[in-house]
Amino acid sequence: MTATPPTGTTPAAVPAQRSPARETGRPRGRRRLPRGRLTATDLRVLRLYLFTRVGMALIAYCATWLDPEADGRTPGTWLSRWEHWDWGHYLHIAQNGYFVTPPGQDPVTDERVAFFPGFPFALRAVHALVGNWTVAGLLISLAGGAVAVVALARIAGLGRGDGAAAGRRAAAFWLLSPTAVFLAAGYTEALFLAFALPAWLAAKNRHWALAGLLGAAATTVRISGLFLAAAILVEFLLAHRGRPWRDRLRALPWCAVPAVPAAAYMAYLYARTDDWMAWKHAQERGWNRDFHTPVEAFRNTWRAAFDHAQSAGFAMEFQLEMAAMVVGVLLLAVLLVRRHWPEAVFVALNLYALGTSYWFLSVPRSALLWWPLWIGLARLSLRWSWVKEAYAAIAAPLMVVLALTFTSGGWAG
Template sequence: MTTTLPTSAPSEASPAHRAPGRKPQIPGARVRRLLHRLTPGDRRVLRLYLLTRLGLWLVAYCTAWLFPKGGNVKAPAPWLSHWAQWDWAHYQHIAEYGYFGSFPGNDPASDNRVAFFPGFPFALRAVHTVIADWTAAGLLISLVSGAVAVVALARIAGLGRTDGARAGQRAVAFLLLSPAAVFLAAGYTESLFLAFALPAWLAAKNRNWLLAGLLGAAATTTRVSGLFLAAAIAVEFLTARDGHRGTRRLRALSWCALPAVPAAAYTVYLHAHTGDWLAWKHAQERGWYRDFHSPAEALRNTWRNAFDHLQNTGYAWEFQLELAAMATGLLLLALLLYRRRWPEVVFIALNLWALGTSYWYLSVPRATLLWWPLWTGLAHWSLRRHWVRDAYLAVVAPLMVVLTVTFTSGRWAG
């Protein structure tokens, strides 16, 4: 499979370039043409994706009735309100009021909106022009983005394999049934990031460096993890044997640096408004204790909050999940090093360093959603060892329901 850029064509709206008697294409025809480009494997992946979305929505519906907000109530809160949790408020405030506009109940001392990159809020504002409800608009962005992401993940898992379709379906199933999968459905950045990052990686594997750089830049607008992706793409370029020489190679390498442009532009924007070149980092430190600590200190602080009865049981359990996710990441990194998968090593190592050097581990389970080598690796392993799939479905997948209930009931879910 190859990734190609669309070729230019005369505008369909221009009579000078329209064949006599030819009718202009309607959006429905374009959708059908797009669907025809999907392989049978892509369609099976999308079917699984939609079925798991229905399952998550059903869990959220049941949670609304079983765990209502308040005491002895006779009717649950509106279904959409159960998806408007935690970071969602920051995304909506940015989309609605910008980074520095005041809003009802705003406390400037605790306002850390600048800690969030602008990609998702900008998309949210655009969709809101069509979908009046902010939460519904955010869910729609994640729904569409997730569909793009799972198709790309399946194709990555199938690269160079005779059983590529099966590998792709397994990788997608493991992702969609992973503990933190609720964040792929909620109005959060994970789905939108993956919708850009996974096609970027697919383009890099197919040596289309310009497309990889452009998609990587789009990924960086949503999360700082786009810079880690850029580093992985650069290593993929440096270790590739694609025949580029001299000026042509330098030009291709420059495309790999494109993901740094949105991060630099955002830094300049924040400096222009705050006078602080590190405004993003300082907001992370104020709001989420993401100042630098040694890996040993971060582990110690997380362990104490997980097991030393410093937190209530709900928070302590979440810290236990943080530890399990970090252990999974370290094991994945060791396997990638053993197999000398250097680009993936760079991506995972940078993720683990960023997550493992703050005051404590925070949002590591959510970060696992972005680790495509984890899902493709599990898929390939399960095709060699059939018990892996059964063990995952029996032991790991049920945690997805638990975290979905946790998130939609308004409890901290990482």
């Protein structure tokens, strides 16, 4: 309702209402969130996050009974459910560094340098406070996941009238994703996203210095931080189209900051091994990540999945690898058609790295990092309600199966 001027005044005497966008010079479609404050959507997303953490803890509790001790009557310990696979590498790095071989470890097969130092260093720091290595890893992922889920919801809501609903849907789809167990375990995914998603949010809000610094923190955790840096650079170039070169050159160096930790780690490994790419060669030796064409990788994955060359459990995981790769390719196609160039660069680099090894490996886990996927599903579900129902009916059972598989000691992607 429009206010009526008081009697005896003219319309000119009433102060004109100014547009907030005009006062600040910000684009009308962009919402600036209050700094240091959680919105109602943030709180609802965090509530959902805590509920799913309780659910994941219950799955791990069930695994202690489904995978008992040797006598078949005594359940395993709850914390031991989280001490599988890559956790051992992170733990050895945190305890001994990269080049001190622990007792009983074969130095020939020790491929610790394949893992970037961010998570093990955080693990060592938190362990100094809590005194238990496994608890320290779980706390890092718990805190990192909380930051990441809020950032994901905010990214999903940017520039939309239904931003709150889109943010909640994106968070729910992400938390119920098939490999969500890796957001709870002492693995790198949650910590990486705790830096990467706020970095992307900062880039979308044109805070290039903050985006560069957060991107650098993400790169200390995973090599995927370089893929994020490439996406931030494309976002920067698109945002500065038509602007003077002076403005571009002032902010451009921040886009290169995420490459600094990777360069520093490679220099450190070179000083110890005379090999600039020691981390890459360790991945080739330990996980068959030497270069193959995508066709060769597909064929090798197909054989592992369907030719009965692997145990049944591993064969099923290779089937999931293929399904996740298909999802990734479809996501990339949609991003290209819709001209979301920065997001397409991030996903394309991920797919190239994952799709040119001997076989597809860890693609389902890496899908957790593809924030355009979860945001796209959320927005699609707001248009067609059946998308939410179909996703919950398919993804949630897979999430439970893979969580039980991982917490029981099996490989889950």
